[in-house]
Amino acid sequence: MAAPQFEVPKLSDTAYTDVPKVQEGSMGHIKAFVAGQGPQEFLGYPWQLGDDWKERALDRMGQVLKKYRSVRVFLDACVHCGACTDKCHYFLGTADPNNMPVARQELMRKVYRRYFTLPGKIAPWLVGAEDLTKETLDQWFNYYHQCSECRRCSVYCPYGIDTAEITMAGREILNYVGYGQKYSNEILGKVQKIGNNLGLPGPALEDTLAGLEEDIEMDTGVAVKMPLDVQGAEILFVTPSADFFSEPHVESLIGYAKVFHAAGASWTMSSHASEAGNFGLFNGNYETMRKVAMRIRDAALQLGVKRIIVGECGHAWRVAYAFWNTLTGIGYGGDDPFSVELQKQLDPRYKQPTHICEYTWDLIQKGVLKFDKSKNDHRVVTFHDSCNVARGSRMGDEPGGQFTIPRNVIKSVVNNFHDMAPETIGESTFCCGGGGGVLTDDLMEVRVKGALPRMNAYNAVAQERGVNFLALICAICKAQFTKVVPYYGFDMSQVGGVHQLVSTAILLEQD
Amino acid sequence: MSALTAFYIGLYYVAAIILIGGLAYRVYEYATTPAPLNIPTTPAPTTLMGVRFRMFREVVFFESLFKSNKWIWIFGYLFHVGLALVLLRHIRYFQDPVWFWVEFLQPFGKYASLAMVAGLAGLWARRFLVDRVRYISTPSDHLILALLIAIGLSGMAMTFVAHTDIIALKAFALGLVTFDWQPLPADAPLLVHLFLVALLMIIFPISKLLHVPGVFFSPTRNQVDNPRERRRLAPWAAALEKNNG
Ligand code: HEM
Ligand code: HEM
Ligand code: SF4
Ligand code: SF4
Numbered sequence: 001m002a003a004p005q006f007e008v009p010k011l012s013d014t015a016y017t018d019v020p021k022v023q024e025g026s027m028g029h030i031k032a033f034v035a036g037q038g039p040q041e042f043l044g045y046p047w048q049l050g051d052d053w054k055e056r057a058l059d060r061m062g063q064v065l066k067k068y069r070s071v072r073v074f075l076d077a078c079v080h081c082g083a084c085t086d087k088c089h090y091f092l093g094t095a096d097p098n099n100m101p102v103a104r105q106e107l108m109r110k111v112y113r114r115y116f117t118l119p120g121k122i123a124p125w126l127v128g129a130e131d132l133t134k135e136t137l138d139q140w141f142n143y144y145h146q147c148s149e150c151r152r153c154s155v156y157c158p159y160g161i162d163t164a165e166i167t168m169a170g171r172e173i174l175n176y177v178g179y180g181q182k183y184s185n186e187i188l189g190k191v192q193k194i195g196n197n198l199g200l201p202g203p204a205l206e207d208t209l210a211g212l213e214e215d216i217e218m219d220t221g222v223a224v225k226m227p228l229d230v231q232g233a234e235i236l237f238v239t240p241s242a243d244f245f246s247e248p249h250v251e252s253l254i255g256y257a258k259v260f261h262a263a264g265a266s267w268t269m270s271s272h273a274s275e276a277g278n279f280g281l282f283n284g285n286y287e288t289m290r291k292v293a294m295r296i297r298d299a300a301l302q303l304g305v306k307r308i309i310v311g312e313c314g315h316a317w318r319v320a321y322a323f324w325n326t327l328t329g330i331g332y333g334g335d336d337p338f339s340v341e342l343q344k345q346l347d348p349r350y351k352q353p354t355h356i357c358e359y360t361w362d363l364i365q366k367g368v369l370k371f372d373k374s375k376n377d378h379r380v381v382t383f384h385d386s387c388n389v390a391r392g393s394r395m396g397d398e399p400g401g402q403f404t405i406p407r408n409v410i411k412s413v414v415n416n417f418h419d420m421a422p423e424t425i426g427e428s429t430f431c432c433g434g435g436g437g438v439l440t441d442d443l444m445e446v447r448v449k450g451a452l453p454r455m456n457a458y459n460a461v462a463q464e465r466g467v468n469f470l471a472l473i474c475a476i477c478k479a480q481f482t483k484v485v486p487y488y489g490f491d492m493s494q495v496g497g498v499h500q501l502v503s504t505a506i507l508l509e510q511d
Numbered sequence: 512m513s514a515l516t517a518f519y520i521g522l523y524y525v526a527a528i529i530l531i532g533g534l535a536y537r538v539y540e541y542a543t544t545p546a547p548l549n550i551p552t553t554p555a556p557t558t559l560m561g562v563r564f565r566m567f568r569e570v571v572f573f574e575s576l577f578k579s580n581k582w583i584w585i586f587g588y589l590f591h592v593g594l595a596l597v598l599l600r601h602i603r604y605f606q607d608p609v610w611f612w613v614e615f616l617q618p619f620g621k622y623a624s625l626a627m628v629a630g631l632a633g634l635w636a637r638r639f640l641v642d643r644v645r646y647i648s649t650p651s652d653h654l655i656l657a658l659l660i661a662i663g664l665s666g667m668a669m670t671f672v673a674h675t676d677i678i679a680l681k682a683f684a685l686g687l688v689t690f691d692w693q694p695l696p697a698d699a700p701l702l703v704h705l706f707l708v709a710l711l712m713i714i715f716p717i718s719k720l721l722h723v724p725g726v727f728f729s730p731t732r733n734q735v736d737n738p739r740e741r742r743r744l745a746p747w748a749a750a751l752e753k754n755n756g
Contacts, residue, residue: 068544068547082637082647085643158726325742326548329742
């Protein structure tokens with residue numbers, strides 16, 4: 001860990017984070033790296049502001065207002081009540097008022113009012129309307145990349161105003177005028193050109209998986225397979241590419257493979273669709289998101305699978321659960337030829353797609369998996385609800401299954417489990433601080449400060465209950481926390497996946 | 512007909528047209544703008560009945576606000592419940608005979624005005640006292656609160672201090688509705704009250720008062736959480752499928 005260039009916030013004495021006094025401009029110096037020519041052009045955007053950037057921006061804004069009811073209603077409906085002002089982890093960690101959800105929206109709303117509403121055209125000063133200037137555009141770039149699109153604010157707003165939708169619209173407009181973010185846009189290039197966010201080509205993936213198979217066999221004496229591109233397999237398993245080589249992600253990959261092995265499942269991964277993540281969500285561009293999601297549909301049709309299961313990843317699960325059906329027809333209920341084609345092939349007895357936790361929990365309930373919980377006895381575990389899973393998706397049949405099912409899996413494989421404070425989990429969960437396209441080193445200050453509310457809650461259970469393991473179901477959370485917990489005095493080995501716990505405790509029959 | 516009466520009659524027709532036409536236009540706009548993706552804030556109901564119940568709780572109890580901030584909830588709830596009772600009590604000016612439950616509500620409506628103004632005062636105080644809310648307040652936020660308080664106080668002046676000629680007012684109001692115009696009693700509090708109410712009607716469809724239709728159209732609250740079972744496709748999104756399969 002390099003010495004930080006900024007002041008790391010102090011942990012509080014309780015699980016809760018005090019609401020700071022507003023400090024104007026305290027994060028005004030933050031600027032994510034701007035995308036260059038290559039990634040911008042690949043995505044079909046300009047890469048520099050042209051003379052007509054303002055017209056282009058307003059034009060795009062008009063189009064977004066016509067395409068998305070969310071943006072239209074949210075820009076009109078806010079009453080400035082202030083209920084959301086203390087709900088964002090970035091405000092709590094940075095005290096910059098533009099990180100209050102309503103103020104973040106206001107950056108766009110003031111422009112919307114000026115050009116799209118009557119009072120803003122006649123009396124801008126009265127309603128807080130402002131011209132679109134280069135300064136405003138810079139503020140957009142700055143503060144729309146200090147939002148992880150975690151939707152915590154939307155839980156607490158009386159109208160459900162979701163700042164994530166505004167952030168996405170903001171990034172869409174920025175991209176359209178040639179002011180994209182390097183990190184997200186480079187990844188969107190890699191996933192479309194190579195098949196995954198890390199840019200790991202097929203042969204390298206094959207090698208990695210073969211290496212892992214050897215490791216598992218050395219470890220357990222059981223030949224657990226990691227199949228790739230198996231034609232006619234029953235299950236297509238799609239997971240974030242970080243699972244293939246990052247620590248601690250790979251421990252969960254081993255866990256999934258062991259579960260499939262123990263269940264005797266016929267499964268495969270795909271080199272064409274070797275990435276569950278979909279950064280199209282972060283950019284709020286429907287077409288990009290659709291193109292990235294199409295890889296999964298293509299792979300499913302090509303391999304002839306009957307089920308699709310998704311590994312541990314928060315935003316990927318939101319896209320898979322809530323959007324795949326719309327984008328690609330993976331799911332049911334469509335009567336158009338496009339989706340019927342896939343429905344003929346998928347097995348209607350299963351939910352499409354299925355989350356790996358749903359799959360594992362189902363097997364546990366059926367008694368298919370055997371565990372020795374005591375193998376996890378060196379761990380005292382707590383669970384961090386990932387924002388996109390908690391507030392943008394579901395697992396199982398009941399609302400809230402996304403909270404109970406992962407916990408049920410954990411409790412089936414460990415003896416020591418304690419939840420963090422109730423206001424910091426479930427639908428109220430705090431984002432890890434690195435989601436939504438913020439997981440890049442150029443935004444380290446944002447990431448560290450944004451993690452404060454979660455760190456306070458974790459610290460409280462660590463002090464009071466001796467918790468020493470933060471269980472996760474998201475590749476971004478895993479990457480973010482391994483990097484950030486050391487700033488708060490914790491060891492990065494305390495961070496890991498739910499299926500890492502499964503992997504430790506599962507008993508495999510020697511064959 | 513006096514010039515004063517004529518002015519108020521004209522004002523009220525203009526205000527009514529703006530209010531009704533403006534709101535109808537907004538509702539049309541919200542209803543016809545597609546919501547291309549399933550984005551309910553989860554955990555969300557998995558059935559339409561469930562969604563109706565969620566919306567009912569939001570509108571009648573301000574459920575999310577209650578989770579969020581108890582002070583805003585208390586003041587906001589006092590204001591809105593007070594307002595609702597006051598408005599129901601006002602129905603009597605526009606009908607003859609008056610429904611029995613409007614009759615029944617009269618004494619409650621009278622004191623509801625106190626709750627309404629107290630709630631508004633509390634909300635206004637927050638705009639000065641809480642630094643976060645101060646930061647986000649615009650002049651129009653203050654003015655709308657001032658407007659509502661002024662409407663409330665001028666109304667209460669008639670209720671509790673100097674009664675106006677209710678019979679004549681009722682004739683005037685009924686006349687507006689039936690196009691059989693009657694003179695307006697020229698009491699200062701009443702003239703102020705009615706002028707401000709007309710102003711409120713006019714700004715309604717162009718201000719944040721759009722939260723009233725907005726709450727019903729918010730996709731994070733009014734969508735059913737069933738994306739794996741049901742495919743939703745906006746018309747502009749369906750067009751993409753034709754272009755590139
Ligand atoms: C469906 C009916 C309505 C619902 C569900 C509703 C809900 C809300 C909620 C939840 C708030 C935020 C909390 C607060 O400040 O009270 C609010 C604020 C507000 N409402 Fe309503 N409302 C409704 C009708 C109205 C009507 C008819 C008016 C006015 C004539 C109105 C005027 C206001 C004003 C001025 C505020 C902002 C208060 C402030 O400045 O803090 N509302 N409303
Ligand atoms: C055309 C519409 C309206 C007319 C003709 C009208 C007329 C009146 C009259 C005559 C009174 C005195 C009642 C009495 O002496 O018993 C009154 C009271 C009052 N009005 Fe209005 N008013 C109108 C609209 C409104 C609106 C939209 C509001 C709220 C935003 C409002 C708020 C009040 C309040 C708070 C009182 C005092 C409490 C009460 O007596 O109910 N009025 N109004
Ligand atoms: S979506 Fe999350 S990060 Fe963005 S403003 Fe809301 S609470 Fe903050
Ligand atoms: S809670 Fe909703 S209505 Fe209130 S200020 Fe925040 S975004 Fe606006």
